[in-house]
Amino acid sequence: MVLDWAAPWFAPVAEAGRAVQAARAAGLSLPEALNAAAPGPLRAVPQAELPEGVAYEAFIGETGRVPTRENLHDGFNGLIWHRFPLAKRRLNRLQAEAIAAQGVGAVRGPLRDAITLFDENAALLQAPPALWDALRARDWQRLFVSERALWSGARLVLFGHALLEKLAQPYKSITAHVFTEAVPGALGTDLAAWDGWLAERLRPEALACKPFTPLPVLGVPGWWPPNESADFYADAQVFRAPRRA
Incomplete structure (x- = not known):
């Protein structure tokens, strides 16, 4: 390919x-x-x-x-x-420790599930607070349309290798699990600094709570020409409203 x-x-x-x-x-x-x-x-x-x-x-x-x-x-x-060598080693260590403690069973359990999800499909986001607010609310129109100009000051970095594999043949519904801790702006664009920051935050108690929020990645401004049309975001099968409690 x-x-x-x-x-x-x-x-x-x-x-x-x-x-x-x-x-x-x-x-x-x-x-x-x-x-x-x-x-x-x-x-x-x-x-x-x-x-x-x-x-x-x-x-x-x-x-x-x-x-x-x-x-x-x-x-x-x-x-x-x-x-991301530091973060990858941290994830692998957590998996190995969980396996040593619990064995390999038919069900991974919440921690190993979360580690696997992070490893396969996570993304990291450095963005202004208004974009984070819209993302957490799954307010796709605000995130991608009304606050579109703010993406010039944001950076989305994909971590999950299965996520990257999917994007070898991109399609609209590809969705990342964004780590809900915002990458500090002080780290700039230095991904080695991102790696060190991330490795320190990959703690079992945090991961077991599945600290992710979904993001259809091809909605990111500048990532895919079709999203230049606002109608792109009207597809409720991809840009889904949050579930009601």
Whole structure:
């Protein structure tokens, strides 16, 4: 698949993504390409190195190796390890500790569910208070139409690797789970600083409460040409009103 690395949703991983793509074109496997072109704190290894019956997260925690399949999903996972190494290690440690304490059962439980959701589908938002108010209220018209100009001072960064995989072939209803702690404006655009800030906030007691709010990402101004029309946001199947208590 040819990826549009110039798409705004890929911006945080685009440079590394292009390098990995070039390494693969030169004949390297995906784990080799990640280690060479976008190294994270741990080493990517072929999926076959994961022993049968051993939990993926526990294996990573014990060995410092990340089993990696030859697919887009695991490719984006490797790119996020490269971009957010501290936060990824924190999430993996929390998963491994929960597995060690509870075992691998048919039901993950609220903490492991939340960790998985964060890892696969989370996004981080740095934005003015008015946008946060509208997002938390799921007031899509205010968020995307009446307060549209405020997005010039906002930044949405996608963390979930499954979310990035979906956006390889974008469609209107793709929805992120935005972490409900606002990224401080003082961090600016330095994603290494974002990583350190995030790692400190990934606490079990906070994650177990599922601190997320949904955001249809292709509604973000400047991200997708169709949303230049206000009618784009009239689709109630995508831009849903909040559930009544």
